Amino acid sequence: MKNVPLPGSPALRQGLIYGVILAIVAVVFGFLQSFVGLGLLGSIISLAIYFIFGLLAGQRASTQTGKIGTGILAGFLAGLISSIISAVISIILTVTNLDNVTRAFQQASDQQGFHVHYTPQLALQSVILVLALGAVLSSLISLAGGSIGGYLGKGRARVAPPPQYEESMFKPPSPLPPPEQNS
16 A cells, blocks of 8 residues: 655644644543542653653654654644643633532632632633633643654654756866967
8 A cells, every 4th residue: 555645744743643643541530530539640741641642743844854853843833722622621611610610719718828828710810810721731741742753753754865966067168278389
């Protein structure tokens, strides 16, 4: 079977594919983590998942082009796309359960002795801020994975060798004949 090159940027294509898969994995892992209660270990596993998917996207993209930069971009896009999808899902779930979220924030504040009165707006603002910081962190971790994957995939690239050097067909002009001497 012959490999047919696909149109478009390999970095964008691999970033989208792995970003959507990573978003699904992250959402499922987030739900499982809320039931199991892994705590810090769950956060470390989540960061490792972002790193691994960035590495896979970067390796796959740079295998197609032979450039490390393509892998870096693919890893970054995978992390960014997945974090945006996860953030949208989290915001939808937060808005639909805003009263419960506000109540949970207020209870946590009261237990720790803070004198903060949480309103629904403050709770939503806090959730959005945490999601934005998480998007930046997950994008950077996927970028790191993409850079390593780009380096690994660069060696596996099937890039056509450069064309052989051919002598130029240009012939320099012949030198002018010496002027004839009239004596």
